Amino acid sequence: MKILVCISKAPDTTSKIAFTSGNTSFDENGVQYIVNPYDEWYALVRALELKETLGGNVTIITVGNAVDESIMRKALAIGADDAVRIDAEPKDAYFTAMQIAAFAKNQSFDLVLVGKETINYNGSQVGGMIAEALELPFVSLASKLDVAGDVITLEREIAGGVQVVEVSTPAVISCAKGMAEQRIPNMRGIMAARTRQLTVVPAVEIQELTSYVLYDLPVAKSACKMISPDNMDELVQLLHNEAKVI
Amino acid sequence: MTLVYIHSENGLSKAAKEVVTYAKKLGDGVSVITNGNTAADVLTQLGEYGASSVMVDRSVSIEDHQQLLDLVVFAAEKTGATTIIFSHDLTAKAIAPRLSVRLNAGLVSGATDVPNESNAIRVNVFSGKAFGFVKVNSAKRIISLLPNSIQPEITGSACGVEEINSGAATGRIKLITTKKPEGEIPLPEAELVVSAGRGLKGPENWGMVEDLAKSLGAATACSRPVADIGWRPHHEHVGQTGVAIRPNLYIAAGISGAIQHLAGVNGSKVIVVINTDQEAPFFKAADYGVIGDAFEVLPKLTEAIRKFKAGQN
């Protein structure tokens, strides 16, 4: 089983979110980057589990700059066999997906896994776009993934329920909670990953379809109104008359 | 022309009315493509929200995303639409990215407003901790609208409904079974949500949470550790690594308000926090706070809601 796992960097979940240059770019000052949790906890770990039971190889790929190599080493430390970086700033989801599709096109991967979404842009776009470019089936938001021969069985969330589906390899799958459990890399893995060769591939020419032109922060809430636990009628009245939500 | 895809199973959802209202605000004519079982004399009401025509292909299944994609492509070609609108739900997440590549149309996921004066569209980024404004560079565009971002508005009158057969072929994904929990309100669409965390001590205590939710007609949610230890199902987990929601009212009991939890709920219009610890960080993000034991406060609040509802009837 030959598996490609797409990983993205994301700011650590406790990062202070701020913007610079007249609110046109994310302020990276003091921000620690991690592997996007959905990519790491679910897509990568499930890929490694499949490799452990079925044999094969797990390649991780990211579109990014040389500074992003720390997340590639983290993925290697957890257990990936190979790491590829497409050397470009990931301008938008379309640009990123087209770069990955161009790389994957002639490599006959059985499975291409992506995380459900990134925790910074939350677009949930890259997986479906790769699938369309490669003309492969796309199963979105899968919470379970098993493989027997060339048949993949998945559980996924759909509008108002859970669906069990089957699809033949090759396919693109976006991975959500439930698929696997987070793995902490051990010291040996971390040490070995430090010196591993990373593959760097030049980007192909792609025009992005969207651009972020401005950012903004939500206005801070005004002080919280305290209500006595013995006066729930007052809370109900406030929700009805003041907040007008019930 | 603006094309709107809606899913219309068993009538018109609020989300369907929202997307048609949104499309109307963009200024062009609005065509709707749909595939549910909803009768034509109900679909015609979409005209009141701004649709000038509705096409329905009853042979296309909501569960076959590949067939659905082909249906939307068919309708986009037929109407010559340059903007295509979805509600930002699980169906849109499955098909809008493919459509973007197929039509070479920039995709704006999770829009929370109509385009501003410089034609940029506001979306939530950093899991709700900030807003971004996105511009589409291509001639065609796709926008998926975050549920509960705008209110449906009646501006017109009934429109024509055409039964069509797009000939969309079935996809390569084979459906084995579908499990649909009966009667539950899907969390992302819920306007009222009651949520609880580790402060509830164990799954056996969730009856209080469900009672309050029932009295309000609310959906239930939980913090991540509660889903991780299996007290509640995974789909109830809200936050940065769970579902992001923006209901009108979010009631949180026994949840500390960690930054990752807040990320998924801080788009809520009104937040009520119930916690024994007056230092709990959640109070800083709340509109109304109750310092008290959830085991006492939740039943009292349920009682007060029931009394209020009874008084209204």
Ligand SMILES: Cc1cc2nc3c(=O)[nH]c(=O)nc-3n(C[C@H](O)[C@H](O)[C@H](O)COP(=O)(O)OP(=O)(O)OC[C@H]3O[C@@H](n4cnc5c(N)ncnc54)[C@H](O)[C@@H]3O)c2cc1C
């Ligand atoms: C990468 C990452 C991603 C994460 N993503 C998420 C996410 O998406 N969603 C999420 O929720 N968390 C997430 N977390 C976890 C988050 O940091 C917190 O640990 C979690 O939200 C805490 O859950 P809790 O509030 O239920 O539990 P606790 O932090 O244990 O808080 C329990 C609260 O209950 C109160 N309490 C106790 N007894 C009572 C009582 N009888 N009545 C009333 N109040 C009581 C306590 O005062 C306390 O405030 C993430 C963490 C990381 C590192």
